[in-house]
Amino acid sequence: MANRCLICDKKKQVGVSSRHHRGVAGKQWMKRAQKTKRTFSPNLQWATVDGIRIRVCAKCLKLIKKEQPKGNLPEIASK
Structure with a gap:
C-alpha cells in the first residue's frame, strides 16, 4: 500500500534533521x-466515504467531515 493520500496526493518528503550544538570558545x-x-x-x-474505505491525510479528513452533511464531497482519485 502506497504511503499517499488519495484525495490530495500528499506523500513522503525528504528533509534534514540537525542537532543544536552551542559554540565552543575559539573552536x-x-x-x-x-x-x-x-x-x-x-x-x-x-476513512469511509460513500461506503469505500480509503486512506486520506488528516487535512482531507477534516474537509470530508465538514462537507459530508452538505453532500459536497471531494472527487476521489481512482488509482
Whole structure:
C-alpha cells in the first residue's frame, strides 16, 4: 500500500534533521551540528466515504467531515 493520500496526493518528503550544538570558545567548528537526512510522512487515516474505505491525510479528513452533511464531497482519485 502506497504511503499517499488519495484525495490530495500528499506523500513522503525528504528533509534534514540537525542537532543544536552551542559554540565552543575559539573552536566552534569542532562541535559543528551534524545533519542527517530523514523522511517526513503524511498523517494518514482510514476513512469511509460513500461506503469505500480509503486512506486520506488528516487535512482531507477534516474537509470530508465538514462537507459530508452538505453532500459536497471531494472527487476521489481512482488509482
